[in-house]
Amino acid sequence: MSDTPASIMLVDDHPLLRKGLKQLISLEDGLEVVAECSNGVDALAKAEELDPDLIILDLNMQGMDGLETLKRMRDNGVTSRIVMLTVSDADEDVVTAITNGADGYLLKDMDPELLLDQIQRAIEGKMVLSEAITEVLATALRRPSAPTASKLDGLTNREREILELIAKGMSNKVIARELDISDGTVKVHVKHLLKKLGLRSRVEAAVWMVNQDQ
Amino acid sequence: MSDTPASIMLVDDHPLLRKGLKQLISLEDGLEVVAECSNGVDALAKAEELDPDLIILDLNMQGMDGLETLKRMRDNGVTSRIVMLTVSDADEDVVTAITNGADGYLLKDMDPELLLDQIQRAIEGKMVLSEAITEVLATALRRPSAPTASKLDGLTNREREILELIAKGMSNKVIARELDISDGTVKVHVKHLLKKLGLRSRVEAAVWMVNQDQ
DNA sequence: CGCAAACTAACCCTTTTGGGGTAGTTTCAG
């Protein structure tokens, strides 16, 4: 062990969870939480400013989500080890996270003691993955590239965004106002996303999407 | 204040969140966490055994969810005050929770200090609701439509049948062939069912329906 | 730098959708 404690930054929009995590970490010698952020934007700034040893990053956040935050951090040259922390089930996001430079992917519902172990291991430079996750990753790697992460990945950000709005029942006009673009443009995106997904109408798209995220 | 501390039971399948909550509560005089459960089944047994003053119940749990647990507790004669705790946004579940006997509905992402206040108020016998929730409840009560009876019951058999096909993404023409009636007739049924459900398009209907049967 | 992709927007056109109406048949409760 080194003489100075390892610095850890927490990014999660749930104050309670941050509190729990911080308290858990404080129990351990050699670990110190040097910053807490509740959103991606703050996290970006803090990460560059403090350059912590480890960043624990929530995947599901309001505004800029964890994956986006991760990507931007790496783009900005942040070299801290970054571990994604996420609720519940084995997401397909794990592949995206790893390819975008995450050093680990842990589930929030794991045993606290085990979580602490994993945090230690992450700081030591190892890649840490929850049990349930390793399988997902394994099967993902077994299939070299494509079929893993659903047809959603074939869509551009805008298309995915619009698909989500369609899945809320919105019309092109409403979506246009929501995104502040013309409804003609929305139609273009809808057209493209339908073609990419092999669907024939926005209704099919809505149903598909709603069933997609259970 | 009474002389013995108020007993609190935590039910949540996230150990971390339980930890954070427990730590938060321990800071407060007069409050004591007497039990923690990670699932609904355990919670049912513990609740009857310990009869705590307050049960804090996670809405989103694996297995038996919070609402089901709540209902069964009340069915079993548990008289503890029960406050639902849930992630993020203003669900419509709040109505179900309240009608099923919940004494409060709080969001996990609220400020910890405020949460503590609310817990105190709940123990004092008050109903506690997060800011965002009061609105939902208000609008829900403003429409005394049908608490449980679902708007589906207002539809005729044919309309319900067609709604289900819409929820599979089918167009009027396809539905017509499926049911062996003219597409003009399908349009009539769609028209009626949209009106009855207060929706503005088949997309909204599809989304509503898919979300309806989980 | 040059090129590809994404995003934007407009044009054209056909099909689909949804709202209004009338109207015939059947079925079922009062």
Added chain:
DNA sequence: CTGAAACTACCCCAAAAGGGTTAGTTTGCG
């Protein structure tokens, strides 16, 4: 028996959706 409701089907019409094209701007990559 009478009447209401459901189901059927058509009419008209305006709006929305979707498919095709062209085209300008920006962004990122080699």
